[in-house]
Each structure stands twice: as structure tokens, then as C-alpha cells.
Amino acid sequence: MQGLSHQDSIADAFAVPPGPGAEAIRRALRGPAGRVALRLPTPAGPGQRRVAIAMLEEAGRGRGGAVLETAAGDLLLTESEAAEAERVAAILAGLLGTHPDRYDMPTEAAALLALPAPAPAAAQLVPPPAAGIEAACDAAPLEALLRREGVLHLSPGVPRRLALLRLAPDRAALAARLGPAAADPDLLRHAEARLAARLLRAVAEPALRDALLGGPPAVPLLLDLPLALLPDPVLAGGDDAPAAPVLYASLTAAEALAERVAARAAALRGAGWGIAVRGLDAAALALLAPEALPAELLLLRWSPALAERPAMAALRRIDPARLILTRCDVEAALEWGLSLGVSRFAGPWIAALMAATRMAACAHAAACRRTECIARAAAAAPAGRAGCLSPALLAAFSPIAAP
Amino acid sequence: MTLGELSVLGALGPPVGGGAAVALAGAVREAVAAGVERRVLLFQPARLSPARRRAPQAAMLRDAWEGLRRSSRTRVFDLPRGALVALEAPPGHHLAEARETLAAMLDPAEAGHAVALLRLPEEAAAVLAAVEDALGLTAAVRAAVPGPPGRAPDGEAIAAAERALAAADLGAFLRRRRVCRLMPGGGAPEPLWEDLRLSLSDVRDALLPGRDLGAGPALWRRLRRTLDRRLLAGLARTEETRARGPLSVALVVEAVTAPEFLRLDALWPAALRGALTVAIAPEDAAADTEGFAFARAFLAARGHRLMLDAAGPAAARAVPASRAGAALLRLRWSEALPPLGSPAAEALRAALPAAPEAVVLAGVDRPAAIAWGWEMGITLFQGRLIESRRPAGW
Numbered sequence A: 001m002q003g004l005s006h007q008d009s010i011a012d013a014f015a016v017p018p019g020p021g022a023e024a025i026r027r028a029l030r031g032p033a034g035r036v037a038l039r040l041p042t043p044a045g046p047g048q049r050r051v052a053i054a055m056l057e058e059a060g061r062g063r064g065g066a067v068l069e070t071a072a073g074d075l076l077l078t079e080s081e082a083a084e085a086e087r088v089a090a091i092l093a094g095l096l097g098t099h100p101d102r103y104d105m106p107t108e109a110a111a112l113l114a115l116p117a118p119a120p121a122a123a124q125l126v127p128p129p130a131a132g133i134e135a136a137c138d139a140a141p142l143e144a145l146l147r148r149e150g151v152l153h154l155s156p157g158v159p160r161r162l163a164l165l166r167l168a169p170d171r172a173a174l175a176a177r178l179g180p181a182a183a184d185p186d187l188l189r190h191a192e193a194r195l196a197a198r199l200l201r202a203v204a205e206p207a208l209r210d211a212l213l214g215g216p217p218a219v220p221l222l223l224d225l226p227l228a229l230l231p232d233p234v235l236a237g238g239d240d241a242p243a244a245p246v247l248y249a250s251l252t253a254a255e256a257l258a259e260r261v262a263a264r265a266a267a268l269r270g271a272g273w274g275i276a277v278r279g280l281d282a283a284a285l286a287l288l289a290p291e292a293l294p295a296e297l298l299l300l301r302w303s304p305a306l307a308e309r310p311a312m313a314a315l316r317r318i319d320p321a322r323l324i325l326t327r328c329d330v331e332a333a334l335e336w337g338l339s340l341g342v343s344r345f346a347g348p349w350i351a352a353l354m355a356a357t358r359m360a361a362c363a364h365a366a367a368c369r370r371t372e373c374i375a376r377a378a379a380a381a382p383a384g385r386a387g388c389l390s391p392a393l394l395a396a397f398s399p400i401a402a403p
Numbered sequence B: 001m002t003l004g005e006l007s008v009l010g011a012l013g014p015p016v017g018g019g020a021a022v023a024l025a026g027a028v029r030e031a032v033a034a035g036v037e038r039r040v041l042l043f044q045p046a047r048l049s050p051a052r053r054r055a056p057q058a059a060m061l062r063d064a065w066e067g068l069r070r071s072s073r074t075r076v077f078d079l080p081r082g083a084l085v086a087l088e089a090p091p092g093h094h095l096a097e098a099r100e101t102l103a104a105m106l107d108p109a110e111a112g113h114a115v116a117l118l119r120l121p122e123e124a125a126a127v128l129a130a131v132e133d134a135l136g137l138t139a140a141v142r143a144a145v146p147g148p149p150g151r152a153p154d155g156e157a158i159a160a161a162e163r164a165l166a167a168a169d170l171g172a173f174l175r176r177r178r179v180c181r182l183m184p185g186g187g188a189p190e191p192l193w194e195d196l197r198l199s200l201s202d203v204r205d206a207l208l209p210g211r212d213l214g215a216g217p218a219l220w221r222r223l224r225r226t227l228d229r230r231l232l233a234g235l236a237r238t239e240e241t242r243a244r245g246p247l248s249v250a251l252v253v254e255a256v257t258a259p260e261f262l263r264l265d266a267l268w269p270a271a272l273r274g275a276l277t278v279a280i281a282p283e284d285a286a287a288d289t290e291g292f293a294f295a296r297a298f299l300a301a302r303g304h305r306l307m308l309d310a311a312g313p314a315a316a317r318a319v320p321a322s323r324a325g326a327a328l329l330r331l332r333w334s335e336a337l338p339p340l341g342s343p344a345a346e347a348l349r350a351a352l353p354a355a356p357e358a359v360v361l362a363g364v365d366r367p368a369a370i371a372w373g374w375e376m377g378i379t380l381f382q383g384r385l386i387e388s389r390r391p392a393g394w
Helices: A007-013 A020-030 A046-063 A082-096 A109-113 A133-138 A171-183 A185-203 A206-213 A261-269 A282-287 A309-315 A331-340 A348-361 A370-378 A391-396 B007-012 B020-034 B055-070 B094-104 B108-114 B124-135 B137-142 B155-167 B200-207 B217-235 B238-242 B253-257 B259-267 B282-287 B289-301 B313-318 B343-351 B367-375 B384-388
Strands: A035-041 A067-069 A074-081 A101-105 A146-155 A158-169 A221-224 A247-252 A273-280 A297-301 A323-326 B038-043 B074-078 B084-088 B115-120 B174-181 B190-198 B247-250 B276-280 B305-310 B328-332 B359-362
Touching (some): A020 A067, A020 A109, A035 A046, A035 A082, A035 A109, A046 A067, A046 A074, A046 A082, A046 B259, A046 B289, A074 A082, A133 A171, A146 A331, A146 A370, A158 A206, A171 A185, A185 A206, A185 A221, A185 B137, A185 B217, A247 B137, A261 A273, A273 A282, A282 A309, A282 B282, A282 B289, A331 A348, A370 A391, A391 B020, B020 B074, B020 B084, B020 B115, B020 B124, B038 B055, B038 B124, B055 B074, B055 B084, B055 B094, B084 B124, B094 B108, B094 B115, B124 B137, B155 B200, B155 B217, B174 B384, B190 B200, B190 B217, B217 B253, B217 B259, B253 B276, B253 B289, B276 B282, B276 B289, B282 B305, B282 B313, B289 B305, B305 B313, B313 B328, B313 B343, B367 B384
Parallel strands (some): A158 A221, A221 A247, A273 A297, A297 A323, B247 B276, B276 B305
Antiparallel strands (some): A035 A074, A035 A101, A067 A074, A146 A158, B038 B084, B174 B190
């Protein structure tokens, strides 16, 4: 290709398909030397994608370069002054973590022409409509949108036992019911709040509650609730209050930042309520001072990044008795948690452990597979538990023996 | 995975269901499943009159129960809130005797309410209900059962507001405030930049009259995303940017990567790079840590400033500006701020950025606010009181 001295002959050397994308590439082939084209994988997040397009457009503005998107999921800037391309490529590398590929134009044009179906990149932002979100959320039966999860107390030298029973929204099931609206984080959160209100009404009726849980719960419940659904402490107070919470409301970290949550938590304690904060992953622990959160329980979301420095620095200031390690999917999660002094665990690995323990104690286990036992224990719908011949054992998550 | 492979569990001891309530519920279910006959004695001191629950009387009642613990023929379960349950296989007589002893110390009505001798498997439901009652779950949940939605906004109302917004003039909702430097004994406030925001209460009154937005915070936030984009579209008009000076604007996280902000960024005058400040609420940062981190990196790469916009001291303490990577923090003046000299004030001070002129106290409507700010080391203020001070040069 170096042997071709005239740009037009380069363009003529390739069969360029029709269309505005190909037309922009054809234009880029005709300009002088010293120009650069940039290519990078389209970022996954819609915001990141728009920023990448805007940055590329800025780099191309001086020369009339176009920003295209290929069928293979790449963004392409057809031409830019070399210095401007370098500047913007450095910004994009800093923002996205990957450095765009750089092509000298027109000498490296062959690489551009080989890209599949380039078309102008659109950066519109049209959120899914809000109307009808309530109907979509309410159409599904409550039990189909929930899943049960056991929180296991595990500590060296102490018998393992069920510590808490979590009845949480099944976000995948809810998103499937909502369709495109689930892509809007605020609409999804609204739907979850609505689901939580339905759940509270059901849990207040022992018959409905026992149908969801498979039987009367013998350990405190943990429910994901929006702040707006916490009871009014004035109504909730009573002289007959339980000594320890029987119900933990698990808030998002964002909602726990609201003023007066600490005062409400103290007042609610007398009504048998405890406050938990959920979803604390490594990124949240790098941002938040968890010791300032007004919650008795902090639900950590396991990932190997929890063991890194920013998260550990935050966790060292927390009494491990307040921590629950969720989403444990490998034994390493448990080892890390135990080394930190955590004694309450949940997640797929814990669900498998409890299923194995149940099956070892179950008279009917010979006919069952572990995966079936795990799935039945997670079901909030009676139909999802069908086939189990030891429903009491299933409902209790763990075998029951005398204290 | 088999249990034998779980090396980490080796030291954890045998699996035992814990808690008396769990064990009792299990024992009841087993008796029912096996059709085994059992007697159950329930004693619920929480149902006694307050006088009986006081020390001397309560101790006598508990003594009447203690014999059951010593018998090898009965199993005793201590439930929360002092409830006691004992199980006995027939033809035992300990439970009947204990019932008589307890009843003799109580009024007949009281005894009927607080002491019950039941039979399994026939009366399993009553026993389980007593376990449930001891746990207090139903009572706790009933305190929170949500009423009808009433004035909460719904998706339909938000969609209508979004349509109305497309044609509305935002000018009526726009509030401009000067952020001023005000030093102790330093004379008139010195304006540093203009803060632009939408009056959300005015927006609500115009677009969602009578709706309680606190009852639908997620939908309200969705509308704020639309509002922010409209506000930014207005700011990004060429004639607006030409007359522009240093500016701060409060946005939701998503607005920083919205097309309207990218246009404003592209048009922002080179001479004013570093003079555009985006204020983001800590709640927003915590709700979407990834989106916030990207917005922060993008603003930094483009030479704009990030300000953490804390509604109150709880948010400012739980999301320290230094950890959030924000050079600036804005705190809203209110009675919720801790009194000077209190431990809470010192804890708040520790969470404030230490650099000079890194904290703005907003909503300043009385001299006490400025006095509080000065004592906390704050020298930047905005609010009605600052506006009325007629700063020189504006």
C-alpha cells in the first residue's frame, strides 16, 4: 500500500459499499497525509458511549471527520489531525481504561475499509416510557417475583444455624415482567418499591406469609424495603416490644444517607424493627464511611475486590458482628469473611451448603438432586417447592435439632 | 461439591438448628408429620397484667415453672419476650401439675389468657401461633403496612409531567444565587460564582399539583432527569454561553453524560474552563457508584469541578468529600446541623474537606448560619441573606 502515491488510487483500489458510513470513509481516504483515524470498542454503558462519541466528534471537528459505529461493536473516527487525535485518545484511555487504536491516514486505510457495516453513530437518549409501570409490576403474582434466601450463622466452634430469613425481590423475574422499562434505573426502583409494599401487606397476614415462606418463620425476617415504607415510629411504639428485632428492613446505602434515619431507627427498635443497609460492594466501601451508616446490619456484597485496600480500610472500622457477607459463590468468600470475624453468610455457596446439609438429614433425599433442593428452597411460590417430601425441613433451610 | 470437600467447615462444628423458636417449630412439625401425641404447656407472661410482671410476682411464677426444667420427661423452650413452652409425651402429668400451680396464682381470666395446655398433633396451629406471637413478627409488620397510594405520583402522572415539560418555559422555575466569599470581619460578600438551580417545589406545584413526591421518590428522580436535560439545553444555547461567567449547577449523575451536557461542554468557553462546577448529591453517588466514578473522571478530564451536594450532616459524614474525590462540598444550613462544640459537630468537621474555600454553606437565611459556618471554618456562603447583603460589583 505504501507504493500508492495518490489518495484517489487508494480509494479506487477498494470496493467501497454505498451508504453514509462508507461515504465518510471514502472522504477520509482523499485527504492529505498527517491525519489519523481512531477506533475503540463501543463502551457498554450508555453514558460512556455518548461521552466516547462526543470526544471523537470533538477530535474530528477540525477536519470534518465522522464518527461511525460498526456492526462488530466498534466506534470509528474517520479522520482527525494527528495531534488532536492523540489528545482525545489520551482522554478516552483515561476514562475507559483502553487506548483507542490509531491508524495513519490514508496509508492504513485498508483496516478501516475492512470494518463491517459502518454507519453514523447515534447518541440519542430516549428513556422508556413511565406510563403503565404500575400495571406491568402488579400483573405478576407476588410469589413469582420473590425468592427466599437463608442467612447462615457460621463461626468456629459454634454449631451452624440459620440466623435470618431473607425474602427478596427476584430482580431478573421483575425485569422480565417490566420489559424495556427495566432498563431505566428509576422505573426499576419504583417497581421494586411497589413490590415491597405488596410484600409487606402479604407478610402482615400470617396465612399469606406462611405460603411465601413455606411455614411460620422461626428466625427474624430480612426484607428489602424502600425508606418510604418504614413505619411511623409513633404508631410503631409499644410497651410490649420484643427484646431483639424480629424484622430487619434492608435499605440501599443511598436511602440510608437521608437525614433522621438514625433517629427513626432508634424509635423503630422498640417496635421490633432493625435497620440494615444492603448492597455494600467494594466500590461503595471506597466511597462511603460505613461506620457512619445508621444501621445495625451491613450487607456486604462479596467480590475479591473486598479484600483490597480501600474496602478493607473501611471494614476495619466496623464491628464484624454487624456484617453479613452476601453473594458468597466460592469457598474463598467464606474464608475471607471468617478471617475478618464475619459470622453471617448468604449466597449460592451457602445455599448449596444448606441443601447438602438438608439432604444428609432428609429421609427422602435419594430421589432428589442438589440443584433441585437449592431451587425449591429459594422458591417463594408453593409451586416452586413441589416435589419436596420434607417441606418442613425445606422451609427451615437447615435441619432442626434440640438446642 | 460435597460436604467432605468443604475443608473450611472442618472447624465449624456439627450442623445444629439454633434458637428455641426454631427448635420448637421443628418439634411441632415433626410431631404432626409423624402423628405422635404430645402435650404442650404454654405460658406467656407478656399477656399478664403489668402488676404481675413486676419482680416478686414474676419470680414466683417462674419458680412454678422451674420444676419442669428438672424433669427428664419434659423439654422446655425459652422463647423471646419471656414466653415458656414445655413438651411432654403421654402419660406424663408434669405439665398438668405445672398448669394448676400457675393458675392458682392468677385470676381465672388471666390464667385463661396466659396459660394454655394443648395437644399435638391436633392443636399444632395454636402452638405455632404462640411461637409466632412470641416472636412478635406480625405485630411488627402491621405497624408498617402501607395504606392506599393516595397522593403518591404514578407512572402516568410522571409521563404527563414529562410531556408538559417539553413545552414549558423553565425560566419561571429557575433560581439564581451568588456564591460569595464572606470572611469574619471582612466587609461585604465577594461574589465568586453564580449558582443555578430549579426550584423543585415550584416545579412540583406546576406539573404535579397535590402529589406527595416523597411517596414516589424513584419517579420523582426520573422527572428530575428530564428537568436537568431541559435546564442544560437552555444553558447550552450559544447566546447563553457567550454571556456566561463562573457557574455551578446541581445535576443528577446521569445528566453529566446526557447529550445536553456534552453540548454544553463542547460550547463552554476555553477562558472559563475550571469555572463550571457540577454539584452531585451523595445519595446519587452511592446509588450508582460506577456511574458516579465515570462522571467524576469525565468532569476532571474536561476541566470542570465536582461539588458534593449534601442535603444534611448525615450524608456529609457518610460520604466524605475526600473519599468521593470531590474538591468541593456544599452543605445546606438547617436546624439539623449539629450545635457548635458538640461531638457531632467535630465529627462533621472531620468529614469536611480541609482545604480553604472548599465548603459552601447554602440556604443561609439568618446571621446564625454565617456564625455557625465561620466557627466550622467555612467562608463561602449562598442564600437569601447573602443576596440581601448587596455585594459590590454585581
